Structures are given as structure tokens and as C-alpha cells.
Amino acid sequence: MKKTIELLIIFTITAILAYFINNTYHLSKQYEATYIQYSKTKTLNNNVEKKIGTLLNTFVSLLTNTKQLNITQETVNYEDELKQIKVKIQTNSIYILSLLLISFLLYFIISKKIVISFLYIQSMIFLIYGLISPIFLMYVTQNFGSDIIILQFESNSILSSIEKLFNQNNYFVGGVILIFSIIFPILKTIISFMALFFKNINILSKLASLSSSLSKVSMTDIFVLSIFLVYLSPKSDGIIKTELQVGFLFFFVYVIISLFTALVNKKN
Numbered sequence: 225m226k227k228t229i230e231l232l233i234i235f236t237i238t239a240i241l242a243y244f245i246n247n248t249y250h251l252s253k254q255y256e257a258t259y260i261q262y263s264k265t266k267t268l269n270n271n272v273e274k275k276i277g278t279l280l281n282t283f284v285s286l287l288t289n290t291k292q293l294n295i296t297q298e299t300v301n302y303e304d305e306l307k308q309i310k311v312k313i314q315t316n317s318i319y320i321l322s323l324l325l326i327s328f329l330l331y332f333i334i335s336k337k338i339v340i341s342f343l344y345i346q347s348m349i350f351l352i353y354g355l356i357s358p359i360f361l362m363y364v365t366q367n368f369g370s371d372i373i374i375l376q377f378e379s380n381s382i383l384s385s386i387e388k389l390f391n392q393n394n395y396f397v398g399g400v401i402l403i404f405s406i407i408f409p410i411l412k413t414i415i416s417f418m419a420l421f422f423k424n425i426n427i428l429s430k431l432a433s434l435s436s437s438l439s440k441v442s443m444t445d446i447f448v449l450s451i452f453l454v455y456l457s458p459k460s461d462g463i464i465k466t467e468l469q470v471g472f473l474f475f476f477v478y479v480i481i482s483l484f485t486a487l488v489n490k491k492n
């Protein structure tokens with residue numbers, strides 16, 4: 225009965241966690257789509273058209289002695305929409321980190337094996353969404369009179385960036401990110417999870433040894449991620465601005481869980 229209750233508690237936390245992760249992912253895609261629309265209104269051509277339109281509007285109003293029309297009154301206020309979405313993402317992120325902290329604390333309260341097994345499930349969820357979610361937004365701006373124009377805009381997830389690198393024939397960098405950010409983490413998580421349910425000493429020993437080797441490799445995850453962010457930074461005369469997105473948070477949390485479970489397994 226006690227194990228059933230413990231199982232129900234950690235399962236409920238994991239299910240709620242998965243819900244907030246999925247919801248945050250969709251919000252991040254909405255933020256990305258909105259930013260794309262917003263960037264289109266801040267291009268050089270768009271700004272020139274607005275200035276010409278304003279001049280023509282002023283000229284016509286003077287000739288006809290009519291009130292000047294507000295040509296921007298129907299323009300969507302993308303900035304407010306972006307702020308609202310960002311607040312929702314930040315709120316969800318707080319919920320996600322709180323649920324993760326509860327999961328860690330439960331390790332010291334209820335069955336350690338149950339908690340560790342669900343931590344592996346949680347880490348896989350974080351890893352998957354960390355790979356498909358936007359990891360950062362990048363835009364290059366430049367002053368144009370009193371306005372700011374966007375010269376370049378990009379939004380990348382780890383998967384889309386690997387695809388982009390291969391399409392640009394950057395096979396070495398793309399391959400390094402593919403191996404250390406996808407293949408090794410997935411293998412390590414699956415092997416570590418399987419090791420919890422094997423009672424055969426020989427098999428368990430081999431799995432533990434392999435998991436330990438992959439754990440050492442997983443320490444390079446953050447390093448590879450850093451290289452990845454620097455490598456994809458654009459070269460431009462404009463002002464480069466970047467925004468870390470939820471993909472970075474998800475992948476970083478995966479690394480934290482991975483390190484925690486590796487430390488626990490080492491002690492045991």
C-alpha cells in the first residue's frame with residue numbers, strides 16, 4: 225500500500241510536469257511565430273514604406289484640408305503580445321522548476337528506486353523537448369533615423385541547427401553536436417534506466433560500467449552547447465541581440481538530472 229501511494233505521488237508529479245513542459249513548448253513556438261511577424265514590420269523596406277506613407281498622408285491632408293489619418297492604427301501591437309507570451313513562459317518555467325525540486329526532495333523521503341526511475345523518465349522528457357524547442361532567438365538591429373530596423377532574425381532548436389549545419393556542409397560541427405547532444409544522452413538515459421531493473425550481477429555490472437562511461441561524456445553536454453551557441457552567432461555590422469529560449473532551459477535541466485542520478489548511482 226505504501227509503495228502504491230509513493231508511486232502515485234511521483235507519477236502525478238511527473239504527469240503535471242509533462243503537461244507544463246508541453247504547454248511551455250507550444251508557447252515558445254507561438255512566441256517564435258509572433259516574433260517572425262514582428263520582425264517583418266521592422267525591416268528596412270517596411271520602415272521606408274511607412275515614412276513615405278506618412279509623408280504622402282501629410283501632403284494629402286494639407287491639400288485637402290482634412291484631418292491626417294493614422295496609418296498605424298490597424299497595426300498589430302506585436303510587442304505587447306510578445307511580452308504577454310513571455311510572462312506565461314516564465315510562469316510555467318517557475319512551475320516546472322518547482323515540480324523538479326519536489327521530485328529531488330522526494331528522493332530523501334520515499335522509495336529511492338521509484339524516484340530515480342521517474343527521474344530518468346523526467347530527464348528523457350526534458351531531453352526530447354530540449355531538442356525540438358527553440359533554444360535561442362537571434363536578431364541583428366541597426367538604427368534607421370529614429371527607428372530601429374531588424375536586419376536579420378533567426379530562431380533555432382538543436383535539431384534544426386544540426387540540420388542547418390549539415391545543409392551548409394559543416395559536417396564536423398553538426399556531427400559533434402549530434403553525438404554529444406542527442407545520441408550519447410539518449411543511450412545513457414536508456415541504459416541507466418534499464419540497470420534499475422536487472423538483478424543479474426554480471427549484467428548489472430556491465431550496464432553500470434557503460435553508464436558511468438557515458439556519464440563522463442555527458443559532462444561535455446554544456447561545453448558542446450556553449451560551442452553551438454557561439455558557432456551559430458552571426459557576423460554583422462549591426463547590433464547582435466540574443467534571447468535564450470525554453471529549449472536551453474529544458475536541455476540544461478536534463479543535464480542537472482543526469483548529473484544527480486549519476487552521483488546517486490555512484491554512491492549506491
